[in-house]
Amino acid sequence: MAQHNAFYAQSGGVTAVINASACGVIEACRRHDDRIGKVYAGHNGIIGALTEDLIDVSQESDEAIAALRHTPAGAFGSCRYKLKDIETHRTQYERLIEVFRAHDIRYFFYNGGGDSADTCLKVSQLSEKMGYPLTAIHVPKTVDNDLPITDNSPGFGSVAKYIATSTLEASLDIASMCATSTKVFVLEVMGRHAGWIAAAGALAGQGEGDPPHLVIFPEIDFDRAAVMARVEESVKKCGYCVIVVSEGARYEDGTFLADSGNTDAFGHRQLGGVAPTLAGMIKQDLGYKYHWAVADYLQRAARHLASKTDVDQAYAVGEKAVELALDGQNAKMPAIKRISDEPYAWTVEAAPLADVANREKFMPRDFIREDGFGITEQCRRYLAPLIQGEDFPPFENGLPKVAKLAKHRVERKLPEFKL
Amino acid sequence: MAQHNAFYAQSGGVTAVINASACGVIEACRRHDDRIGKVYAGHNGIIGALTEDLIDVSQESDEAIAALRHTPAGAFGSCRYKLKDIETHRTQYERLIEVFRAHDIRYFFYNGGGDSADTCLKVSQLSEKMGYPLTAIHVPKTVDNDLPITDNSPGFGSVAKYIATSTLEASLDIASMCATSTKVFVLEVMGRHAGWIAAAGALAGQGEGDPPHLVIFPEIDFDRAAVMARVEESVKKCGYCVIVVSEGARYEDGTFLADSGNTDAFGHRQLGGVAPTLAGMIKQDLGYKYHWAVADYLQRAARHLASKTDVDQAYAVGEKAVELALDGQNAKMPAIKRISDEPYAWTVEAAPLADVANREKFMPRDFIREDGFGITEQCRRYLAPLIQGEDFPPFENGLPKVAKLAKHRVERKLPEFKL
Known part of the structure; x- marks a missing residue:
């Protein structure tokens, strides 16, 4: 069969395993070199395609590609750049097709979240309209866990x-110290719109009364008095209190806790996240000594502690994307399908992009305990398998070894394009 | 030879490996059961001795004790409780001896930092004065790395x-995102008085221009203009800037950055650490989009990523403490002696507590680069061996397995004692 090239790009906030998906895509392409010629990666995501800034992945060694599996973040560069609707941004969509045509790219693998699923679908639709034979596959990725179907x-x-x-480790720390020192520990986690990551903190506790004693979800209106009552109860009963709070925690009127409108002595907006804000409230209302942590990028870059299940799935959706493309299945997303909870069994199936784009998956209310401060057994059954297994990267000189890519650029063939 | 009991207590802020020292002490005691009868641990450190709240470690299984080696934090409870000089707190020192006498405790193992070394020495001196035959050994521990001799x-x-x-992982994250999003990442680390931990962040960079681009030490006066110039230079050259900042970063007049005296709209002291403060300055002076993280307890509890060298040394000083005690060496601390940098070779030798107590080890000025924003080769040679090797804990259900202790209490023999 005829051989054509493939294009791969990473989109949006990166993760500990998005490069494992890249590895899956690229290795699968290499296994099918009878039909797929070169793999080009967009330098800094879709911007690389628009500006014809392409990395020739075929020049990377097999070892470098294999190392992507254990390298966090986006090895080819990602971007936050959303293509709007075709009417507004038609020249951009057309430019994509133009670049694809110039480099004989017939396979488009777009690795991202909800927005990129939408872009992928639109590119597919426009290429059809323009009569350019492109197979567009979306490879799912997001720490927010808000993609539907999968x-x-x-x-x-x-x-x-x-x-x-x-959460488990810090809970042991404060438990050791609480007799004479810190009584409350607050850990702020990502998830501005949904409490999936906060819910995962609850997995640290396995029995009644185990920390974390409170999980604060963006889905539940923040009620200061109710939270303080629970903190006080926990300190009185256990000697300390561990709280996992979502960065998206908000009041009934929708205002974020972290966005309190406070200003400092110079009139600047008060800095700082939810964790210090909440810790300050606790100090003020209850007088307890506190510590707080904000994990920020550390949490989504922590490849050293990746879930083996997650790494395997990230690789599998990348690999499956190529199989779907070669099977002529256009405008699809490889989605993970759960076959059973325990033992956890899963497979990867194709989902139509039209069903994926512009739909978000929220935490079901019955995943959050009735009191709003913890997770239900149903939620635990869903989450528990996802953290199973370890897949430690190789270490060198005490640090994780990461992929070193050569990133040879492809010669440009088209006139410059302004974003 | 006659058999007597031993007492072990944990003191001050806990670490990822203080329980590995406990494991070393207890396993060595068990190997010498001809001379050491029971091991009692202070519940919540020295407070446990003062209040006669003793845990009978002899009732813990060998498996539980072995699991201490991979369990972070203080399994028997620690405390921040400093015994003052003997004149002021004489009744407390006498009470310690009284409790030791009541429970036939002749070996005192005190696991802590500088303050506990001092307490250990005083207990040893008083027991001698009171004619009670006690062998007191200090087992070194502190994330601050400020103990002398060792x-x-x-x-x-x-x-x-x-x-x-x-730092390495988060640097890969921001490097992927910087084309269209975050330009500056700030990681706040512990170390209020010395920049040892901040210096360790610099190990993430192995070549010229590698992140972190700035390390901000408490030893170097914070110069806002100089810092901003470096941040701007880094963003212009590399596209982004990674900063590791010590919680102890301070201005020339000694004021901490985090302690800016700012107040919020309600007149409360501004919350938040150095990272958000510095990030806010960068936004204000340079306009860059930023992210920041505060690791707090996560860093000192992270047993899942412990250094094998550290675990081995923590165990070794615990084991050596018992050998020294049985050898009749009173008022000593097992200290780590470096034999060579590369390959790193070390041994454990006895240091007199009189030389340890009340002396702090600061970062030598020649460990900090002349410009004040990074480490020298000399510092790297010192630090690099300390992070070598991995010692991952066993995992169960996706989480690190930790020691579960029964913590049987010893029956009290003395009247109550008020702290």
Whole structure:
């Protein structure tokens, strides 16, 4: 059969395992070199395609590609750049097709979250309209776990494992210290719109009364008095209190806790996240000594503690993307399908992009305990398998070894394009 | 020979490997059961001795004790409770001897930092004065790495490995995102008085221009203009800037950055650490989009990423403490002695407590680069061996397995004692 080239790009916030998906895509392409010629990667995501800034992945060694599996973040560069609707941004969509045509790219693999699923679908539709034979496949990725259809979003399981482990470890720390020192520990986690990551913190506790004693979800209106009552109860009963709070925690009126409108002495907006804000409230209302941590990028970059399940799934959706493309299945997303909870069994199936784009998966209300401060057994059954297994990277000189790519650029063939 | 009991207590801020020292002490005691009868642990450190709240370690299984080696934090409880000079607190010192006498405790193992070394020495001196035959050994521990004589302080190497790894991982994250999004990432680390932990962040960079681009030490006066110039230079050259900042970063007049005296709209002291403060300055002066993280307890509890060197040393000083005690060496601390940098070779030798107590080890000025924003080769040679090797704990259900102790209490024999 005729041989054509493939294009791969990473989109949006990166994860500990998005490069494992890249590895899956690239290795599968290499296995099918009768039909797929070169793989080009967009330098800094879709911007690389628009500006014809392409990395020739075929010049990377097999070892370098294999190392992507254990390298966090986006090895080819990602971007936050959303193509709007075709009417507004038609020249951009057309430019994509133009670049694809110039480089004989017939396979488009777009690795991202909800927005990129939408872009992928539109590119597919426009190429059809323009009569350019393109197969567009979306490879799912997001720590937010908000993609529909797929059992979970690759990237989430590793953040979940990191947050559950960190909560467990920090809980042991404060438990040791609480007799004479810190009484409250607050860990702020990502997830502005949904409490999936906060929920994962609850996996640290396995029995009644185990920390974390409170999980604060963006889905539940923040009620200061109710939270304080629970903190006080926990300190009185256990001697300390561990709280996992979502960065998206908000009041009934929708205002974020972290966005309190406070200003400092110079009139600047008060800095700082939810964790210090909440810790300050606790100090003020209850007088307890506190510590707080904000994991931020550490949580989504922590490849050293990735979930093996997550790594395997990230690789599998990348690999499956290529198989679907070669099978002529256009405008699809390889989705993870859960076959059973325990033992956890899963497979990867194709989902139509039209069903994926512009739909978000929220935490079901029955995943959150009735009191709003913890997870239900149903939620635990869903989450527990996602953090199973370890897949430690190789270490060198005490540090994780990461892929070193040569990133040879492809010669440009088209006139410059302004974004 | 006659058999007597031993007492072990944990003191001050805990670490990822203080329980590995406990494991070393207890397993060595068990191997010498001809001379050491029971091991009693202080519940919540020295407070446990004062209040006669003793845990009978002899009732813990060998498996539970072995699991201490991979369990972070203080399994028997620690405390921040400093005994003052003997004149002021004489009744407390006498009470300690009284409790030791009541329970036939002739070996005192005190696992902590500088303050506990001092307490250990005083207890030893008073017992001699009172004619009670006690052998007192201090087991070194502190993430601050400020104990003298010993090559490093057990607990530090694991924090160093965690911070270096987290800096590396987060740097890959921001490098992927910087084309269209975050330009500056700030990681706040522990170390209020010395920059040892901040220095460890620099191990993430191995070549010229590698992140972190700035390390901000408490030893170097914070010069806002100089810092901003470097941040701007880094963003212009590399596209982004990674900063590791010590919680102890301070201005020339000694004021901490985090302690800016700012107040919020309600007149409360502004919350938040150095990282958000510095990030806010960068936004204000340079306009860059930023992310920041505060690792707090996560860094010192991260047993999942402990340095094997650190775990081995923590165990070794615990074991050696018992050997010294049985050898009749009173008022000593097992200190790590570096034999060579590369390959790293070390041994454990006895140091007189009189030389340890009330002396702090600061970062030598020639460990900090002349410009004040990074480490020298000399510093790297010192630090690099301390993060070598991995010692992953066993995992169960996706989470690190930790020791579960029964913590049977010893029956009290003395009247109550008020602290």
